[in-house]
Amino acid sequence: MTRLSRSVVGDILVLSALSLIGVLGYETSFGDLNFLLAAFGGLAVGTLAAVAGSLWRLGVLTTVLLGLAGYFLLGTPFTMPGAGTFVVLPSLESIVGLAFGAVFGWADIVTIGTPVEAPYYVAAVPYFAAWVVSLVGTMLVTRWLVRRRTALRSSVLLIGPILLYVSGILLGTDEAYFAGVRGVTFAVLALVWIAWRRGATVEASGEGAQRLRKQKLAGTAIVVAGAIAVGTLAGAALAPVTPDRFVLREEIVPPFDPLEFPSPLAGFRKYTKTLAETPLFEVTGLEPGDTIRLATMDSYTGRLWNVAGPDDVGAEGGGYAIVGESLPEPLLASLGSRREVEVEVAGYDDVWIPMAGYGSSLQLLDDETAAREGDLRYNPAAGTAVLTSGLGDGARYRLDARIQEEPELEELIDVPVASLTLPVVANSPDVVAAKADEFVGDAASPIEQLRNIERALKTGGFLSHGLASDAVPSRAGHGADRIIELFTRSQMVGDEEQYASAMALMARHLGYPARVVMGFAPEVPAEGGSVEVTGGDITAWVEVPFEGVGWISFRPTPDQVDVPQEQTPKPKSEPQPQVRQPPRAEEIEDDLLTTVEIDETEDDRDEAFAVPGWVWVVVGVVGIPLAIVFLPILAVALMKRRRRRMRLKGANDRRAAAAWEELIDRYAELGFEPPERGTRLQSARMLERQAAEQGLDHSGANGSPGEQPTEPVRLASLAATIDRDVFGGTEVSDEVVTARWTEADAATAAVYAAAGRIRRAISRYRIRSRR
Known part of the structure; x- marks a missing residue:
């Protein structure tokens, strides 16, 4: 070492x-x-x-x-x-x-x-x-x-x-x-180290080498200090105030595409009709007046509102990106009070996660959902989250969020609408523009115009979910035809789906970047606690952004449900002068009646040919199983018969060879495994070996199972005989062809008789054609 x-x-x-x-x-x-x-x-x-x-x-x-x-x-x-x-x-x-x-x-x-x-x-x-x-x-x-x-x-x-x-x-x-500090520190440390390495290679000794290294280090330090000073001053003078950094996350589009999923607003009536009484999830931590946000839609195609896809979302749209437990804050919002919400899912089953306010953290609690945390995506601008693999029964999560503050009308009089880029609205009906201009009236500020539209819809229309208990029918949908119907009827009738869509389109006509939000508005008790949210709590509203404030909500749906019926006035009857009637002629009662002959033969014929109901029951109980069992057998039998008939056509040598092909197919249908490629003799030996291993003999009688076997039919000899017929060069007679088919049928019948009933039954459903 x-x-x-x-x-x-x-x-x-x-x-x-x-x-x-x-x-x-x-x-x-x-x-x-x-x-x-x-x-x-x-x-x-x-x-x-x-x-x-x-x-x-x-x-x-x-x-x-x-x-x-x-x-x-x-x-x-x-x-x-x-x-x-x-x-x-x-x-x-x-x-x-x-x-x-x-x-x-x-x-x-x-x-x-x-x-x-x-x-x-x-x-x-x-x-x-x-x-x-x-x-x-x-x-x-x-x-x-x-x-x-x-x-x-x-x-x-x-x-x-x-x-x-x-x-x-x-x-x-x-x-x-700390780009400047880190960059300068990195450069200084790297340059000084290189200078030190360069100074260490000086070919000198003693005090001279040390003095020379110190001089080089001092010179390097002076040069580095000067470069730092010049760079700092030049950077402060010439660098842009907001530099545009190139980062990969700005160039890569998140893989989630909301357009792969149905529009949430398109399923609005499913909640009000099918799931009205169904518990969807249980929420704790809400306060009275809080709403639950499900999906935010800012794209309209003339047929429906939907969440903008990754190709249409603007710079302020945020987009849905994978997140962890911490959630990014929205760029435009005035966040107020905090909520610590816990949700347990029951009957809800969708990819959109119910949210309250704008989340700061989202923790998946149950093991099954937490295992799929990589599927979690969040859009801070919309305040909505998605679990692409879907929420299911038993899912639990904890949400820390803050609620958007909404100032009063007077505080927003002089506040302009924020300038945001949202997807362009397409195919908006002309009646929307006309009604928007009518409802706005003389209002000048954006908040007054929007509140006027909200008030006109809320007070001039009626609420109906299209239920059987509603006084007036209301058609579902929010396409252009449904919005036209909303405004052209004598009375505006609809629910949150239609009114929120209509107001958002009106705001877009005025040039305001409005969006439709779908969610739930449960009744939260004053003392708080747990709240059970059902499908009947579904709602929708409109949001418009104001500069420096955030997205302000508008709820244009009326509260009144009693739609006045259109009454047609009854025509007034005018008195007629009395006129003396002539005396009634006395006629015989029989003369006033016309004899009509009623033909009852058709009814008798119908009763004669009527089939009792029990007959149809018997046919259904017995006939359907029989058809399931025997129809496939019949179809396969017809195909086998056609196959055999086709093989009996052509030249005699070809018909003799076709006898072997028929035998191979019949064996394969019985469960044997003939080789995919090989001569007739190789196939015969392999089939004989498989038959011996399975305890089946090759003795046959006259081609029908059940008769006493006479002389064993050996596949190898039959294969050699057919080879001589095909490759012998002599003319094959009709008698020889008949003999080959008889021998092949005898061998097939013998192995069928020895195979057992189950294998024979299964073979009737199989068809194998060697080409």
Whole structure:
């Protein structure tokens, strides 16, 4: 074993410090410095493995294998202690996570919303990155740099820490983490170290060498200090105020596409009709007046409102990204009181997760749902979450959220609507624009215009869910035809689906970025506690963003359900003058009646041909099973008959060969396994061997099972005979063809008779045609 010199130890410490400065860039992805534990672990494991390989004089390959063993055996407490055995010992789950993190973690980290906390193996990314750089760098220091300490070789060793620095930028966000401080520190440390390495190669001795090295170090320090000063001043003067950083997560579209799932609003009537009394989930932690947000829809096609897809969502739309337990905050919101909500799912079954307010953390509690945490996605702008694998009965989760504050009308008079880019509304009916201009009236400010529309719909319409108990029918849907019907009827009749859709379209006509939100509005008792949410609590409303305030809700659905009936006035009767009627003529009663002959023959005929009901029952009970059993047999028998008839056509030598083909097919249908390729003699010997192994003999009588066997029919001799007929060069007569078919049928009948009833029955359902 050899010792490490002081210069080698210094080189290792410098590379470790540079790597640590580079890996600090991961802070913008993980949101805090907890990932540093994984980075420290990776640096320590990689460095110790390389040092051990140098001290024990191990080969390069052996040292790499030692490093891999350390990576898997020591990585659990640094990356995923919760998955380890007794926290520090590796388990199968943690070993798999370390492998998955090293391979797939790089792709996951740029598609997961920050702060990154899921999947569980994502902490392996900084651990693996630091481990690779430290292992390779330390091996180069102890095996390559010691041979010749030059500035060029020292510069090569900087590649690893530089790659770590760049990866922290690419995998992070557009908000840098102390970019100036880290960049200057990295550059100073690297330049001074290279200068030191360059000074160490001076060919001098004694006091002259020391003096020359000090002068070079001092000169390097002065140059570095000047560069820092000039760079700082130039950067402050010339750098843009909001630099546009290139990060991979801005270039990669999250894989979740909401358009793969049906529009939530399209299933609105399912809740009001089918699930009105069905308990969907139980919620604790709500306060009176709170609503539960299910889905936010900002795209309209003329047929329905839907969640915008990844290709249509604007910069402010957020999009759905994979998240961990912590949820990102919305860019536009005024968040007020906090809610700690716990939900237990009962009859609800969908991908959209019921949310309250804007979540700050979401923890999946039950084991089955928590195992699928990688399927969780969240849109902070919409305040809605999705579990792509779906919520099911028994799912439980805990949500920490804050509620959007909604100022009064007077406070929003002078506040403009926020300028956001939402998907363009397509195929909006013309009547929507006309009604919007009518309802707005003389209002000038955006909040007054929107409140006027809300008031006009709420007071001028009537509520109906289209139930049998409703006074007036109400058709489901919110396409252009349904919105036209809402405004063109003598009375506006509909439910939240139609009124929220109509108001959102009106707001879009006015140029305001409105969206439709679907959720639940349960009655929460004043004392709080647990609330059971049913399908009858479903609702929908409209939200419009205001600058610096957030999304303000509007609820245009009327409360009144008694729709006035349209009454048609009865015509007034005008009095007529009385006129004397002539005297009634006395006629014989019989003369006033016309004899009509009723033909009852058709009724008698119908009764004669009427089939009693019990006959149909018997036919159904007996006939259907018989048809299931015998119809396939009949179909297969017809196909076999057609196959045999086709083989009996053609030249005589071909018909003789077809007798062997028929035999092979019949054997295969009985369960034997003739070779796919081979001569007739090879097939015959294989079939005879299989028959012997199965205890079946080849004796046959006259081609029908049940008769006493006469002379054994050997397949090998039959195959040789048919070969002579086909390849002998002589003309084959009709008698010979008949004899070959008779022998083949006899052999088939013999094995059928010995096979047993079950195999014979199964063979009737099989058909095998050798081509």
